[in-house]
Every structure is written in C-alpha cells, then in structure tokens.
Amino acid sequence: MKLTNTKEALNKFSDYVIQQSRTRLTKKKQNYTRELYESLRYDLEESDDGYIIDFYMTDYGQFQDKGVRGTKSTYGQSSQSPFSYKSSSNLKGLEYKTNIFSKWAEFRRMQPRDKKGRFGSYKTMGYILANSIKKKGIKATMFFTKSFEMGFEKLPQELTTAFILDIEYQIMLLQKK
Numbered sequence: 001m002k003l004t005n006t007k008e009a010l011n012k013f014s015d016y017v018i019q020q021s022r023t024r025l026t027k028k029k030q031n032y033t034r035e036l037y038e039s040l041r042y043d044l045e046e047s048d049d050g051y052i053i054d055f056y057m058t059d060y061g062q063f064q065d066k067g068v069r070g071t072k073s074t075y076g077q078s079s080q081s082p083f084s085y086k087s088s089s090n091l092k093g094l095e096y097k098t099n100i101f102s103k104w105a106e107f108r109r110m111q112p113r114d115k116k117g118r119f120g121s122y123k124t125m126g127y128i129l130a131n132s133i134k135k136k137g138i139k140a141t142m143f144f145t146k147s148f149e150m151g152f153e154k155l156p157q158e159l160t161t162a163f164i165l166d167i168e169y170q171i172m173l174l175q176k177k
Contacts (some may be wrong), residue, residue, distance in 0.1 A: 002166070002170075003051075003162075003163070003166045004166065005162035005163070005165040005166045005169075006051070006159065006162045006163050006166050007044065007046070007051065008162065009155075009158045009159050009161075009162035010044055010051055010053060010159070011044055012158070013053075013151050013152075013154075013155050013158070013159075014042040014044060014053055014055070016147075016151045016154075017042070017055065017144075017147050017148050017151045018040050018041065018042060018055075018147075020146075020147035020150060020151065021040055021143050021144045021147040021148075022037050022040060024141070024143035024146065024147060025037050025143050028141055028143065030064060030141065030143070032104060032107060035058055036057060036058050036060065036061050036064065039056065039057045039058040039061065040055075040056070040057050040061075040144075041055075041056050041057075042054060042055045042056065043056070055144075055148075057144070061144065062083070063083055063138055064138070064141050064143065065140065065141060065142060065143055065144045065145055066080075066081045066082065066083060066140050066142075066145070067081045067083070067137060067138050067139055067140030067141070068081055068083040068084060068085060068137045068138040069081055069083065069084035069085065069137045070084075070085055070133070070134065070135050070136040070137030070138075071084075071085050071086070071134060071135055072135040072136065073135070073136055073137070080140075081137075081140060084137070085133075085134045085135075085137065098123065098126040098127045098130045099123075099126065100126070101125070101126035101127075101129040101130045101133075102122045102123045102125065102126030102127075103122075103126075104126075104129070105122045105125040105126055105129060106122040110122075110125050110129075111125055112124055112125050112128060
C-alpha cells in the first residue's frame with residue numbers, strides 16, 4: 001500500500017525539526033564555523049514495518065545539545081548530561097583543543113591582559129578557555145531536543161490525518177476495480 005500522504009507528513013516533520021534546530025543555533029550565536037549548522041540532515045527510509053527517520057549531525061552537536069558536565073561545577077541542565085570531562089585529563093598535552101579555542105578567541109577578538117594592561121596571545125587565551133570549560137563544563141543548549149519535541153507535539157494529528165487520507169485513497173482505488 002502506498003502511503004504518500006503519510007510520507008509527506010513525516011518529511012514535513014523532519015524538515016521542521018532541522019529548520020528549527022538551525023534557527024536555534026543561529027539565534028544563540030553558536031554558528032562560528034557553520035559546520036554543525038550545515039551538518040544537520042535526516043533520512044526517511046521505508047521499511048516493511050513502516051518508516052524510519054534518522055537525524056544526523058556532527059559528533060560535537062550532541063555535546064552542544066545535551067551539554068557536558070565539568071570537573072568542578074556544572075550548568076543546570078548539563079548535570080543530566082551523559083557526557084562529562086574527566087578530572088584526570090590533562091590540557092597541556094591537548095594542543096588540538098587549545099588550538100580550536102585559540103582560533104575562536106581570535107575570531108571573537110578575546111585576549112588576556114596582564115596587570116600592566118598588555119595583551120597576551122590568542123594561544124594563551126585558548127588555554128584559559130579550554131581549562132575553564134573543562135572545569136565548568138558546557139551548558140546544554142537543547143537546540144535539537146527542543147526542536148524535536150515541538151515538532152513531535154504536532155506530529156500525531158498531522159500523521160493521523162495523512163494516514164486517513166491514504167486509507168481513503170486506497171479504498172477509492174479498490175471501489176473503482
């Protein structure tokens with residue numbers, strides 16, 4: 001049986017979730033490289049049992065969405081996060097992470113100052129940011145979770161309506177034979 005209206009309703013739901021997630025990223029100014037924004041996508045597959053929707057994003061999108069618990073303190077919703085920094089991890093050996101934060105600090109024009117008012121390097125600021133984030137964690141933005149939940153609230157009614165239309169169409173086809 002062809003369920004074209006049902007498939008269309010599921011595509012509409014998935015498009016809504018992606019669009020809302022991207023909007024939330026932009027409004028919260030978490031679009032520095034646009035990598036996460038552009039990685040958001042979905043696949044709708046038809047199986048013997050029905051339809052399967054798979055949502056995809058870069059790996060760090062989960063950390064942005066659910067947050068990461070810090071070693072010392074943590075933000076509100078991040079305390080529920082399945083992700084956490086380990087106190088045993090050493091930032092001095094993690095040149096890669098401090099490099100990312102250095103680039104971000106340079107983009108934001110953030111530089112530390114000493115007591116005499118002289119500017120420090122972006123590399124130093126990258127280390128300061130990485131160390132702070134390790135201790136405090138990453139605040140959960142729920143950019144994807146909230147979008148999914150909002151779309152899911154509307155989905156049952158739209159899906160029921162689409163499924164009824166598909167059934168009615170199949171009945172009409174059978175009556176014409």
